[in-house]
Amino acid sequence: MLPPQTASWQEHARRRQATDLEHGNELHRLAQLQQVLTDPDLRRMWWIARFPERFKDLKPLAEELDGLPAPQGAQDDDLRGDIRRLTDQLVTALQTPQQREVFLRVLVQTFQALGPLGLRRGAGSRPQDAADAEEDQAEHAQRHAVRARHD
Structure with a gap:
C-alpha cells in the first residue's frame, strides 16, 4: 500500500491531468469554431x-463577426519557433533554382550527419536523392556490420 502522501499526490496529479485535458479540448473546440466563424x-x-430555420439571422451575425481574427496556430517553443523563422527567411532569400538546390543538398547532408535513420529517410525522400538515400542506407548497414565484428 502506498503512503498517504504518495496516494494524495497521485490523485492530485490525475485531477490536474484531467483538468488540463478538458482545458485543451475546450481551447481546441473554440479554435475550430473561430476558424469556422472567420x-x-x-x-x-x-x-x-446548425440553424436551418434561422437563415435570416445569418447576415446580422456576419456583421457582428466582421473583423474577428482567424485563430493563431499553437505557439512554438522558442527553439522550434526560431528554426521555423530561420528556415522561412532562408527559403524566402533564395532567389534562383540553383540556390534552392544547393540549400536543399546542404540540408540533406546536415540531416544525414545527425545520424538518426528517421532523419536520414526524411532528408533523402526527395526523388532526385533516392539513389543517395539508398547509398546512405547501404553505408549505414556496412558500418553496423563493422561495429558488430568489433564487438
Whole structure:
C-alpha cells in the first residue's frame, strides 16, 4: 500500500491531468469554431446545418463577426519557433533554382550527419536523392556490420 502522501499526490496529479485535458479540448473546440466563424463560406454552411430555420439571422451575425481574427496556430517553443523563422527567411532569400538546390543538398547532408535513420529517410525522400538515400542506407548497414565484428 502506498503512503498517504504518495496516494494524495497521485490523485492530485490525475485531477490536474484531467483538468488540463478538458482545458485543451475546450481551447481546441473554440479554435475550430473561430476558424469556422472567420471563413464566410464555412460560417454559412455551419449556420445552415446548425440553424436551418434561422437563415435570416445569418447576415446580422456576419456583421457582428466582421473583423474577428482567424485563430493563431499553437505557439512554438522558442527553439522550434526560431528554426521555423530561420528556415522561412532562408527559403524566402533564395532567389534562383540553383540556390534552392544547393540549400536543399546542404540540408540533406546536415540531416544525414545527425545520424538518426528517421532523419536520414526524411532528408533523402526527395526523388532526385533516392539513389543517395539508398547509398546512405547501404553505408549505414556496412558500418553496423563493422561495429558488430568489433564487438
